[in-house]
Amino acid sequence: MSAVITPNFSEPVAEFVDERTKLLLVDDDRDNLLALQAVLDPLGQELMLATSGVEALRLCLEHDFAAMLLDVRMPEMDGFETAELIRARKRSSHTPILFLTGYRSDEQLFRGYDLGAVDFLFKPIVPEILQSKVAAFVELSRKEQLLRRKTEALERTEQKFRAVLEAAPDAMVITDENGVIQLANSRTDSLFWYERERLLGTNIESLIPEWPSIAAVEKTLPNGPGISELRVAGSRRNRSSFPAQITISPFEADGRFLTTAIRDATEQVQAEERILRVNAELEKRVAERTIDLMRSNDALRQFAWAASHDLQEPTRMVVAYSQWLRRTALEKLDNKEREMLTFVEENGRRLQSLLEALREYIYISESGDEPWAEVDCNAVVQAALDNLEGAISETQADIQCDPLPNIRSIEILLLQLFQNLIGNAIKYRAAGRTPDIAITSSRGDDGSYLFAVRDNGIGIEPKHREYVFSVFKRLHGRNYAGTGIGLAICKAAVERLGGRIWVESVPGQGSTFHFALPQDNIQ
Amino acid sequence: MYKILLIEDNPGDVLLIEEALREASIPYELTLCETIEAALRKVSEFTNDDPSVPDVLLLDYNLPGGDAREVLRLCRANAALSDTRKAVISSSLSPRDKDDALRSGAECFVYKPADLDLFLDEIRTAVVKLLAHSHVCDGEGAISSKFEETAACTDL
Numbered sequence: 001m002s003a004v005i006t007p008n009f010s011e012p013v014a015e016f017v018d019e020r021t022k023l024l025l026v027d028d029d030r031d032n033l034l035a036l037q038a039v040l041d042p043l044g045q046e047l048m049l050a051t052s053g054v055e056a057l058r059l060c061l062e063h064d065f066a067a068m069l070l071d072v073r074m075p076e077m078d079g080f081e082t083a084e085l086i087r088a089r090k091r092s093s094h095t096p097i098l099f100l101t102g103y104r105s106d107e108q109l110f111r112g113y114d115l116g117a118v119d120f121l122f123k124p125i126v127p128e129i130l131q132s133k134v135a136a137f138v139e140l141s142r143k144e145q146l147l148r149r150k151t152e153a154l155e156r157t158e159q160k161f162r163a164v165l166e167a168a169p170d171a172m173v174i175t176d177e178n179g180v181i182q183l184a185n186s187r188t189d190s191l192f193w194y195e196r197e198r199l200l201g202t203n204i205e206s207l208i209p210e211w212p213s214i215a216a217v218e219k220t221l222p223n224g225p226g227i228s229e230l231r232v233a234g235s236r237r238n239r240s241s242f243p244a245q246i247t248i249s250p251f252e253a254d255g256r257f258l259t260t261a262i263r264d265a266t267e268q269v270q271a272e273e274r275i276l277r278v279n280a281e282l283e284k285r286v287a288e289r290t291i292d293l294m295r296s297n298d299a300l301r302q303f304a305w306a307a308s309h310d311l312q313e314p315t316r317m318v319v320a321y322s323q324w325l326r327r328t329a330l331e332k333l334d335n336k337e338r339e340m341l342t343f344v345e346e347n348g349r350r351l352q353s354l355l356e357a358l359r360e361y362i363y364i365s366e367s368g369d370e371p372w373a374e375v376d377c378n379a380v381v382q383a384a385l386d387n388l389e390g391a392i393s394e395t396q397a398d399i400q401c402d403p404l405p406n407i408r409s410i411e412i413l414l415l416q417l418f419q420n421l422i423g424n425a426i427k428y429r430a431a432g433r434t435p436d437i438a439i440t441s442s443r444g445d446d447g448s449y450l451f452a453v454r455d456n457g458i459g460i461e462p463k464h465r466e467y468v469f470s471v472f473k474r475l476h477g478r479n480y481a482g483t484g485i486g487l488a489i490c491k492a493a494v495e496r497l498g499g500r501i502w503v504e505s506v507p508g509q510g511s512t513f514h515f516a517l518p519q520d521n522i523q
Numbered sequence: 524m525y526k527i528l529l530i531e532d533n534p535g536d537v538l539l540i541e542e543a544l545r546e547a548s549i550p551y552e553l554t555l556c557e558t559i560e561a562a563l564r565k566v567s568e569f570t571n572d573d574p575s576v577p578d579v580l581l582l583d584y585n586l587p588g589g590d591a592r593e594v595l596r597l598c599r600a601n602a603a604l605s606d607t608r609k610a611v612i613s614s615s616l617s618p619r620d621k622d623d624a625l626r627s628g629a630e631c632f633v634y635k636p637a638d639l640d641l642f643l644d645e646i647r648t649a650v651v652k653l654l655a656h657s658h659v660c661d662g663e664g665a666i667s668s669k670f671e672e673t674a675a676c677t678d679l
Binding site: 309313316317320321 | 533635
């Protein structure tokens with residue numbers, strides 16, 4: 001792969017080399033060496049001196065030189081022989097050599113160039129020429145060194161990139177914008193059962209037939225352009241397919257490239273299918289359970305309804321015949337027996353009123369077909385007061401009623417509601433206090449209609465507040481008549497109207513029953 | 524003697540109804556059917572000029588084992604009973620029951636109140652109303668004038 005497509009892993013490389021380069025000076029004449037040294041010192045490079053070919057060879061084994069100056073005429077091993085040996089060694093095979101010679105001879109020149117000399121300098125040496133020639137080689141050497149470092153840095157960068165690629169849990173495929181595979185990690189081999197070499201240069205569509213168009217990839221997502229977690233089919237070498245999830249992101253590097261990460265989604269798909277199955281099963285069970293509950297709820301309601309009706313007949317008999325007995329046989333009974341007869345009659349009547357209340361409760365809580373209509377709440381309250389006329393005049397209750405709104409509702413339920421609440425306010429009056437009852441209304445923030453019935457009665461202990469709306473939950477003894485179902489009826493009525501009911505109370509001072517009805521009732 | 528056909532399964536109510544008739548001083552001859560089945564049979568047996576054709580039929584609306592409306596329909600279908608006045612007695616106050624009963628041929632719908640006196644009063648009033656408007660009582664001015672004071676039976 002080409003290093004040009006690894007833009008994000010590069011490391012900084014110094015733009016120039018600050019180390020000094022080395023120069024080798026070789027001459028059997030020490031004075032000449034000192035003279036050369038004096039000329040080249042101003043270049044600021046490290047100068048190494050050798051007085052023989054052998055010494056020069058030894059130094060070449062240990063150092064890299066930007067260039068070497070070699071005296072041609074030396075005893076034992078002359079400059080050419082030395083150059084030949086230096087050239088023969090790998091480390092120094094490309095080191096530029098400048099020969100120093102006292103006389104011009106074509107033969108010498110040819111031999112020197114044959115041996116790889118890059119230049120000849122004739123004695124007497126002109127210092128400026130020597131300096132500028134050597135400086136050129138120093139510069140060359142520095143540039144070479146810089147290039148080498150950059151190359152090494154790039155190699156390391158690429159190694160890192162490959163390591164990341166290999167460590168990825170997904171198959172990673174880099175393609176050009178036409179889908180031709182430039183690079184793939186080993187996970188790609190194992191996922192698609194190919195040898196990697198065969199993949200390079202082929203189109204990614206052989207792995208992902210539905211690989212999207214470059215236009216789709218270039219659509220910008222919130223985190224930049226690309227395609228995220230697209231579910232497609234992956235195609236293996238043997239043409240079997242598997243569910244795959246791909247993520248594609250483009251990058252620019254010496255052209256347009258795309259990284260496609262491919263994940264085997266088999267387990268994910270199986271898990272999703274499992275969840276769907278479990279959900280379906282769950283929904284089915286909930287539906288079955290709901291039907292069961294509705295059935296048993298229905299059965300219970302029918303039972304309650306039937307019981308309240310079937311008990312009515314024998315109860316009526318008990319009351320009627322105890323009354324008949326009182327009429328025909330009272331003289332024959334002693335006081336004790338008369339009291340017993342009274343118990344029979346009173347309890348029969350109580351049973352009757354309980355059954356009646358129960359029927360009413362069932363009637364109210366069942367969704368019936370009473371019509372929704374515009375209801376004048378003032379008229380409803382007046383009707384409730386008319387029905388309660390006896391109790392009101394008996395207790396001389398003072399009842400104040402604000403002007404109330406017209407609302408869309410079910411009149412019979414509203415009547416039940418007001419009548420029970422006002423009736424309760426009278427019934428649970430405090431001893432020695434004339435009932436003072438106020439009916440008010442307001443609008444809630446959400447447009448709902450808020451009503452309140454406030455009294456100055458005995459109030460409700462905090463611990464009883466949650467029970468007051470339950471069926472047959474009477475909090476008071478026999479000195480307060482009632483079936484204990486009135487507030488349950490209120491609650492059932494309010495709930496059928498889509499609202500809610502609650503109570504505030506100070507024991508000994510009075511209670512305020514509130515109820516809220518939604519503005520727009522769904523019919 | 525007025526002939527009354529009572530269809531009622533509760534002996535307690537039978538006794539109370541008889542007491543109501545006695546208190547009203549209505550001379551009566553009571554035939555009792557205790558099941559819907561017996562009532563249906565009885566009603567279909569009457570023929571024209573049958574001396575036992577009842578003047579008044581009192582039908583408990585909540586008899587088990589059948590639909591009381593069947594009895595009313597059968598009455599309407601039998602020409603022999605065209606002069607028979609029919610009242611339904613029920614412990615239900617349901618307006619629907621009342622409508623159903625009236626539609627099926629009842630002329631009166633009588634509620635059985637829980638209180639003894641109210642009960643006797645209801646039955647008495649209903650029977651008196653029915654007799655006051657029956658052809659049978661046309662010739663017996665004493666009774667009908669006496670009844671007409673209390674019986675403006677709007678249901679008729």
